[in-house]
């Protein structure tokens with residue numbers, strides 16, 4: 761019998777420019793600088809305790825898969841399953857504090873100019889997801905953007921956590937919890953401001969999903985931008 765191929769969760773299934781274009785060699789950003797996350801790519805940035813990150817949705821249609829890991833202790837990370845337990849619900853709002861897999865506060869939603877529709881249920885897209893949707897060759901994906909963003913600043917990771925899917929619209933409305941995949945309701949120029957409760961490394965992926973309407977009915981993934989701010 762053929763031996764199963766061993767899955768290596770730290771290794772990307774393909775590549776794009778995410779791996780070549782970190783914001784800096786060590787992921788340290790400049791306060792007040794506006795950084796670009798090109799469509800379909802990811803970027804990592806170090807965020808100090810009590811600093812905030814503002815993430816902008818210039819076109820309004822774009823979902824941001826947001827991850828955070830503790831700087832220097834990468835086995836502790838922002839965890840959606842622990843956050844759902846902490847909040848007692850499956851939707852987030854301004855004022856909420858998202859927690860790690862050790863149930864410690866890590867990311868606080870300080871400001872949100874959008875109608876506030878985000879997702880904390882769905883795993884990020886990956887190579888296997890696009891193959892299931894019918895892609896015949898490699899397709900950019902958020903799991904690989906996460907891996908490449910961290911490889912680009914020399915931070916090793918062992919697995920891909922579930923992301924906080926900013927602006928992703930997954931209404932759960934069926935009697936048995938059935939949900940649907942809908943276009944974002946965010947608008948051009950909307951932003952969300954997130955504050956760090958610990959030193960962490962944030963990774964954002966401009967989700968390259970163009971096979972479902974997750975990034976709008978035009979299925980045209982677009983760029984994101986971000987800035988760092990001191991309290």
Ligand SMILES: [Zn+2]
Nearest residue numbers: 885902967968
């Ligand atoms: Zn994605």
